[in-house]
Amino acid sequence: MPTKVAQKQQGAVSHRMNFWGRPAGPSTVAWDYEDMPWEIVRPDDGLPAARRSVRCRVCDRELTFTVYSVTGTGRRQARWRALAWAGLGILVAGVVVLFSGAMLGGGVALVIAGPILGLVFGMAASDEVGISGHGNGFPVTNAKHAVTASPPPYDLQDLACTTCGHTEEFPRAAYFREDYVQEQYEAARDRFARHVCLASGGTGPKW
Ligand SMILES: [Zn+2]
Ligand SMILES: [Zn+2]
Known part of the structure; x- marks a missing residue:
């Protein structure tokens, strides 16, 4: 489910405290974040994304994020979903290649890559809150500073x-x-x- 966004909503900027992921059970690592509340104010629909600055309490850096309007955020969520469906298409193409017996290696690669891309982009779609900058919102990465938005x-x-x-x-x-x-x-x-x-x-x- 995509995160619900509103023109004004409560959010948080988090500073990651550990450089290496802390082991937390088999094959998972945990990241400790220090959260600072941040009221997200978006531009009106139809207006370009706005730059908003917030000072990090932990490292005292001035962070500037690009904040998208509600409809702009919807478009970004839709784009990730389209890429997730493309991943599914790659899986289907791989199955077709496998059954045709033309390129066995190529078919296997597509069958493996398709679901991974689908999962990664699907997660990006549900994480997308229309705020970018400092690595926030990119799939798979663990940004030093992350922005989360509480549903209004x-x-x-x-x-x-x-x-x-x-x-x-x-x-x-x-x-x-x-x-x-x-x-x-x-x-x-x-x-x-x-x-x-x-x-x-x-x-x-x-x-
Ligand atoms: Zn910081
Ligand atoms: Zn009364």
Whole structure:
């Protein structure tokens, strides 16, 4: 799933602390990052990418990233997906070559390369958050500075009584499913509609 992007969203710039990957289980290495919160502000759709600077707390370097608009980011995600599909095409071509028996070695190479390219570009598509610079967003590499973006919360109107300040809470974090959030929001709206406002000289709760 591609990362959800919004014109304004909370992100983080991370400075990688270790030069070599720390062994973390068989055939995996771990990278320790020091995270600094960074509010990502994107240019309007249709405008070219903007340069945004942020100072790294760890190495005190001024980092400049290229930040793409929401639609610009969508195009970049689509480009990675197209390359991932091309990887699948290479796999299919390899199978065809193998069955034709024309070039056995070539067919094997294509069958191996295709899925690897598909995987690498597919991962790049899901990691793409429309921010480039300092090696961020390139597949496979482990940049010294990485940028991550938290998915923005659901855009729903607050349910707050303007007279007494009573608010009806509902979940809106991006990691909840959309239909769950919608269901909970409707329930909260029903509760809010039954709100008896004491401050406005209402009838008070009925027992
Ligand atoms: Zn740094
Ligand atoms: Zn009220």
